[in-house]
Amino acid sequence: MKGTRLFYTSLITMLLIGCAGNQQGIDSSLYDGKPIDTLSSEEPPKTEQEAISRGDAALSIGNSDLALYEYIRALSFENGEYKDRALYNIGRIHQSRGNLALAEKAFLLGIKQNPDNIKVLEQLGTIYSKMGDLELGKSYFYRAINADQVRLTTRNSLSGKGVIEPEQIAVLKVDQYSPEYAYMGLGVIADVDSDHKLAQACYKQALSIKPDSVKTLINVSYSFYMSGEYRKAQRFVVQALKQEPDNEKALNNLALIYLGKGEITRAVNVFSRHMEKPEALNNVGYFLILQGKPDKAIPYLQQAIDSKSSYYKVANENLERALALVREQSSAGISSKN
Incomplete structure (x- = not known):
């Protein structure tokens, strides 16, 4: 009898620990922060909307751990209408922390909830592009833009098949809610492919959405x-x-x-x-070499060496490269005359 009582006491303790560690069915696999029991002493949210509002409020004051927890709690409500929104916010928090694996997981779950969530599609394109998978990134940027065209009730769309022309980008309709980063991301990919006209058409659309975007202006x-x-x-x-x-x-x-x-x-x-003057001089010399002007690079590299001896190694390596290129050019000139 005593053994039976001890068994049930242990079982109840285990169940209580399990409940405390998984409040309201929270998916702890999407959480990465300080211990949950230190975050909030408030009563659990009664609705999905309340949980999301709590998350928004926490995020507005910079408490990203609490925001993350509240957004994850929003997912525990069955038949929730805004799961993709909560998952988007979860992904963005992880993205801001550099945790791309958890961000990707949240965004992919968001797409399952709503395949046409423009913001989620756009961020997946950004993640995959940064990871070096430009084709996959491009496909999500296309999907984000196409979903936006549906939102704007146009018949325009981008196909992942064949070559996209600048004119196809130019006719797309945009407003202030359109996916700026999808257009900018496609522009960067086009520049990588040396298709600068296409890139510039993409950037023009991005600037139509947000004219003061420093990132787009630089790109x-x-x-x-x-x-x-x-x-x-x-x-x-x-x-x-x-x-x-x-x-x-x-x-x-x-x-x-x-x-x-x-x-x-x-x-x-x-x-x-x-930057310091010697580094500036070395940079000028280095880029003049890249532009095929090693003769013009030499005096700036020499100034860099003379002005800061500790900078000698880098600038001297560039100087040796410039001098070698000048010698090659001179030899080539003599050979062509002969």
Whole structure:
């Protein structure tokens, strides 16, 4: 009898521990934060909407662990209408923390709940693109844009088959709620493929959605730089710098544009705005080498070496490369004359 009582006491204890560790059927596989029992002493939410509202409130004050917990609790309500929204928020929190595996899991569950959730599709495209799977990323960007065209009641769509032309991007309808990052992501992928006209058409749509997007302005500037359209490139990067004067990517783009235009002193000055002078001089020399101008690179690399001996190794390696290229060019010139 005593043994039976002890068995049931142990069983009840185990059940209580199990309930405490899995409140309201919470899916702990989507949680990654401090212990749940330290998060909130409030009564459990009575509805899905209440749980999501609590999550939104927690997120607004920077308590991402509590927000994550509340959004996951929203998933425990059977026949919930907003599971894809909760899963999107869960994914975004994990994404902001750099936990792409959990973000991907949440977003894929969100797509199961609603295959046409534009925001979820867009973020999956972003994740896969960052992971290096550009084709998969592109397919989700297409799906996000196509779902948005349905929302906007148009007959336009993008097919994953065949080559997409800039004109096909230009006719797509957008508004302030359209997936900016899907268009920007397609633009980046097009630039990687050296299809700069397509990239610029994508960036134009992204800027129609959010005209002051610094990221898009920098990307479109770099696209025009790569296609040799330096004046356009400069116009867009200057717009970005008006909003964020210390943005390093924008400053680097502007310096590269000046180098492309042959305005080397200006390039040095721009690089010097966010790095030490020797590093700026070395950068100018390095990029002049990449642009096929090793002879012009030499004096700037020598200045970098002279101005900071601790920077000697990097600048000297670049100087040796520049001198070797100049010798090769001279030899090639002599051979062609003979």
